[in-house]
Amino acid sequence: MFLEERQKAILDYLDKHETGSVQHFSNIFNVSKETIRKDLSALAKQHFIIRCYGGAMILRHKLVSSIAHKENIASLLTRYKKQKTKKRGEKMNGNICILGSFNIDIVAQVSRFPKGGESILAQRSLIGPGGKGANQALAASHAEAKVHFVAKVGTDQFSQFAHNHLTLSKINSFTLYQSEKEPTGNAVIYVSEENGENMIAIYPGANLTITDEEIAMLESNLKQSDILLVQLENNIDAISNAVKLAKAVGVKVVLNPAPYSKDVIQLIPYIDIITPNETEASLMSGIEVNDLDSAKLAAEKIHSLGIQTVIITLGSKGSLIFDGKEHQHIKPFLAVSVDTTGAGDAFNGAFCASLAKGESLYQSATYASAFASLAVEREGASNMPSHQSVLQRMANK
Ligand code: ATP
Ligand code: RIB
Numbered sequence: 090m091f092l093e094e095r096q097k098a099i100l101d102y103l104d105k106h107e108t109g110s111v112q113h114f115s116n117i118f119n120v121s122k123e124t125i126r127k128d129l130s131a132l133a134k135q136h137f138i139i140r141c142y143g144g145a146m147i148l149r150h151k152l153v154s155s156i157a158h159k160e161n162i163a164s165l166l167t168r169y170k171k172q173k174t175k176k177r178g179e180k181m182n183g184n185i186c187i188l189g190s191f192n193i194d195i196v197a198q199v200s201r202f203p204k205g206g207e208s209i210l211a212q213r214s215l216i217g218p219g220g221k222g223a224n225q226a227l228a229a230s231h232a233e234a235k236v237h238f239v240a241k242v243g244t245d246q247f248s249q250f251a252h253n254h255l256t257l258s259k260i261n262s263f264t265l266y267q268s269e270k271e272p273t274g275n276a277v278i279y280v281s282e283e284n285g286e287n288m289i290a291i292y293p294g295a296n297l298t299i300t301d302e303e304i305a306m307l308e309s310n311l312k313q314s315d316i317l318l319v320q321l322e323n324n325i326d327a328i329s330n331a332v333k334l335a336k337a338v339g340v341k342v343v344l345n346p347a348p349y350s351k352d353v354i355q356l357i358p359y360i361d362i363i364t365p366n367e368t369e370a371s372l373m374s375g376i377e378v379n380d381l382d383s384a385k386l387a388a389e390k391i392h393s394l395g396i397q398t399v400i401i402t403l404g405s406k407g408s409l410i411f412d413g414k415e416h417q418h419i420k421p422f423l424a425v426s427v428d429t430t431g432a433g434d435a436f437n438g439a440f441c442a443s444l445a446k447g448e449s450l451y452q453s454a455t456y457a458s459a460f461a462s463l464a465v466e467r468e469g470a471s472n473m474p475s476h477q478s479v480l481q482r483m484a485n486k
Contacts, residue, residue: 090118096128100137100309103147110144135306136264149262152252154244154269160305162330169337181447184235186307186314186340187438188331189222190296190322191240191251191265192274194470196430200282212282218254219276219470220296221320221347224431228438229318230259231473232460234445237310238263241295241303241323247273262310266303268295274322278430278470285426285465291322291348299327307331311338315445318437320345325352332359341444345437346373354394362398362450363391364440366433370401384409385416400454402436404429407458410450419454422462422482431470436461439479459483 090098095118102109114125129145132138134157138145197211226238238260242248244267251273255263274294280287304327311317317335319328319342332342336359343362346353349369367378374390376383378401388399388411399411407421439460443453459482463474 092128095120096132097309097312099125099128099145100132100147103138103145108141108144108146112143114144135309137309150252150256151264152248152267153264154267156302156306159302160308162301162305162334165305165308166330166333166337169334181315181445182235183233183442183446184237184314185229185316185318185441185445186237186239186310186335187222187226187229187318187441188239188299188304188307188323188328189225189318189320190220190274190293191218191223191242191255192220192276192291192293192296192322193217193247193250194219194276194278194430196278196280196469198280198282198428198468202279202281202288215469217469217471218251219278219431220274221322221345221434223251223255224434224471224473225318225320225345225438225441226255226260226263227258227471228435228460228464228473229442229445230261230438231475232439232442232456232479233476234442235261236442237261237314239266239303239307239310240264241266241268241299242274243268243272243295245272247275264306266295266299268298271295271298280428280430280468285429287428287430289430293322296322297324299323301326301330303327304330304334307334308338311335311340314340316341316343316441318343318345318441320347320437321350321353322348325350325355329355329359332356335359343437343441343444345433347433349373357395360396362400363396364400364402364433364437365391366402367404370399378403381406381409381418385411388416398450400440400450402433402461404432408436408454410454412450417451417454419451419458422459422486424462424465426465428468428470429465431472432461432465434470435464435473438473456483459486 198213274296374387376387410417440457443456
């Protein structure tokens with residue numbers, strides 16, 4: 090067995106059993122204890138495991154302030170000479186890697202949005218976890234995918250908050266890098282009681298400081314994933330290298346182009362599925378999307394830019410899939426809208442979870458639609474429903 094294969098097998102074992110001894114690995118792989126110790130040291134340097142007496146244990150939740158073993162992203166990408174594509178029918182295992190943002194959301198629930206220069210009293214206020222990446226990771230884990238989440242926070246008190254939040258969640262594993270210079274990102278959100286609509290100002294902070302070496306560290310996790318899901322709340326060079334690496338190792342790439350940036354154009358060659366909302370689809374296609382017909386035209390335009398599958402989310406009007414051949418409208422599930430913040434995140438996380446479990450585009454978007462309809466009935470962008478309640482809603486339709 091080759092070194093790389095053996096180290097992967099050790100990781101798989103530890104993922105299943107949490108701990109393992111040098112003696113045990115030496116027996117099952119039929120190599121010396123010294124060889125196993127070297128393997129474990131290499132895996133520990135990459136922050137996958139921690140060494141403990143006589144063996145090692147899996148490290149699922151990492152707060153990383155500096156990387157010991159630095160891999161050069163350019164040479165890593167050239168090592169994979171050409172892009173691999175998953176063969177048709179190749180088994181999907183329900184594994185998703187999500188690179189994205191973590192923000193502290195400061196939410197004020199108001200009876201209506203204030204006008205410029207006006208101060209109004211909020212009805213309620215809450216401070217909690219958010220960020221499109223973290224919300225989507227949470228949604229995918231509630232939808233019962235095995236999620237590895239990667240984000241970057243500051244060294245302030247919110248980094249510990251992020252670590253605690255993610256550790257207590259259903260997310261299988263995560264790596265939180267830390268920036269010495271920038272604080273943890275935050276978002277100031279108004280939610281109107283009139284209709285559950287929101288207004289958001291985001292300060293990305295550490296989310297925009299992901300380095301090439303931190304992206305290179307994704308290699309092993311990507312190799313075990315069926316899908317990489319990204320959004321646009323991180324620095325574009327990091328997102329760009331992540332999608333290139335994903336394609337190079339044969340992983341499907343889903344881009345939620347939110348919040349919209351013209352930089353999306355450079356990502357197109359590496360994207361399999363794009364999921365804009367109405368605003369993002371309008372900006373990307375130059376066609377104003379306000380109903381199903383205009384959404385169809387915009388989807389065709391976006392497809393013609395070079396993306397195989399376009400899914401436009403249409404809020405309470407549901408969503409539209411275009412795969413280059415036909416349009417499919419996913420009707421919305423009826424919901425009592427309380428807070429639409431994070432509806433798109435709920436949709437994206439649930440959609441990828443379903444797709445990673447081998448469901449079709451149509452089935453996955455239908456599941457995501459039911460999932461998101463439950464999410465808009467809950468307060469807070471990261472407040473996701475359970476898989477069981479989604480199945481119940483689908484059965485009741
Ligand atoms: P946000 O930016 O607020 O997180 P978004 O604009 O990215 O959301 P939307 O298109 O508003 O995303 O919503 C995503 C999906 O959520 C929709 O395609 C739909 O399935 C579901 N959804 C949103 N609003 C409602 C609603 N009022 N009733 C039922 N389903 C909804
Ligand atoms: O999509 C909702 C999210 O957008 C919020 O949690 C906020 O942090 C911003 O990133």
